[in-house]
Amino acid sequence: MNDISYEQAPDLSVSLWLNTPNDISLTSLRGRVIVLHAFQMLCPACVSHALPQAKAIHQAFPPDRLCVIGLHTVFEHHDAMTPIALKAFIHEYRLSFPIGIDQDAPDNPIPITMQAYRLQGTPSLILIDKIGNIRLHHFGHLDDLHVGAAIGQLLTEKPG
Amino acid sequence: MNDISYEQAPDLSVSLWLNTPNDISLTSLRGRVIVLHAFQMLCPACVSHALPQAKAIHQAFPPDRLCVIGLHTVFEHHDAMTPIALKAFIHEYRLSFPIGIDQDAPDNPIPITMQAYRLQGTPSLILIDKIGNIRLHHFGHLDDLHVGAAIGQLLTEKPG
């Protein structure tokens, strides 16, 4: 079912992982659907729509079939959205899924993973199928019905 | 993927079809996913949650792959929820998907299709797969994420 033309999801460049005992590599998650939520803690649409959706997805699907990963892609207000501030934010908003801090890029306000995925801003939603292909790439909020349908499709596809 | 143990969806017993030039039989829709929304026009949860969801599903998916059908299953206040009242309701709430009025049963306030599907009340949501099996049967509101995922699965399955 997966077309050969899909783009393989780039690796994540993360300077610090939170909410997980071990660092996460996308390769280690083959066989599972990956829901990658790129956000900034001071982005209003992320706080009001995207992160509640990420929480709901994390609760709705079994972790051995689907993995939600948050990616803190700070491209503005770098001195406000520090790792210390993010930890407080995660605590106050009761986020329990793994969250990686996107690696700063030298000479560029846009961090490395954000560049690799060519994200236009936050929130951005990336769905990755069981064999590591990017299957959905959306900037802005996407409603639960469409996200759910896309997830349902990827969960149903045979990995092979 | 479809297990032999699923129940085949009973035919609809409808006294009057609205929003459709022709009567609808489930058999004629084989190959498509069917979303059956049982509601009553004076049921608050139907009006606030289930019917907006039915409208959203109707708009989100192509009609040659998925068909939304409303079923007006009046089991109380029969003299308030008449066909004339339903027509006004459909007009005011801008419902554009086909809606059937469930056939009155003799000596029973519960209409015939509602009995055949053993619905517990309204709203109820039934998902029927491409070969006519009931795959989801839910009383009360089910959030968009779960409904979307179930639809995504059924759309992805091969009919054969």
Added chain:
Amino acid sequence: MNDISYEQAPDLSVSLWLNTPNDISLTSLRGRVIVLHAFQMLCPACVSHALPQAKAIHQAFPPDRLCVIGLHTVFEHHDAMTPIALKAFIHEYRLSFPIGIDQDAPDNPIPITMQAYRLQGTPSLILIDKIGNIRLHHFGHLDDLHVGAAIGQLLTEKPG
């Protein structure tokens, strides 16, 4: 504080009162603030916004200081929004404040009280002060903050 130029609220012409043991006349409510909500049971904005607001006002203020009255002003779909249908609607939506059915007018689809108040449609909100003057006359939904402020003002004014 009340300016002499305010219009005195016309009497209500009601064919049937519901949710009240006795008929209601505005004159008998002098000394109290009156919140008059004109609605139709098949008007979506009434159901989703205006009637929940009327319920909230009814619960928020003491009945010896403020009185909420619903007025069912049917000006379309007369054969759908009958008294029997309205009774079922009131039951299902758990409306507990007094509701009057606006008196049909001969040779005019617009009922008598709706004409007397020159309402443009539903929902409409009328605030009447302690001495019977119309102080606010609004077609469409008005947010809780503005309605609350107007009520707070009328409750604070001395009746004399």
Added chain:
Amino acid sequence: MNDISYEQAPDLSVSLWLNTPNDISLTSLRGRVIVLHAFQMLCPACVSHALPQAKAIHQAFPPDRLCVIGLHTVFEHHDAMTPIALKAFIHEYRLSFPIGIDQDAPDNPIPITMQAYRLQGTPSLILIDKIGNIRLHHFGHLDDLHVGAAIGQLLTEKPG
């Protein structure tokens, strides 16, 4: 109308004022109703309910009659909710009313104004009447209808 038993609102101890060309003292606002919103930028209920309400109040009433003041009362996560972070937050959330940063207290995580007003946490809402009395003191979210009614009362009272 104002009872002699009301508590006079303590002065604000503010280390930095934002969104205002001049520092603000409550005394200078006599004759106006003051709506004081105590919040923390990483408090979810502040972000989702209290600050949108403060914005709505700021837009709904004329500034010569009512003044909205935000007070950033940081009592936890001090190293996350810095002035730099608050400035980014104010920019992203488009807050345009004056906001003061509550003065740090020596040897106490609770800042000085928060202590003076005996606030229990955030969000907290304080309404101050035209002569400087505290008339409403609420911890947690208070719905728009009640807040509106309280404001309407204070606006209607004669200052003398």
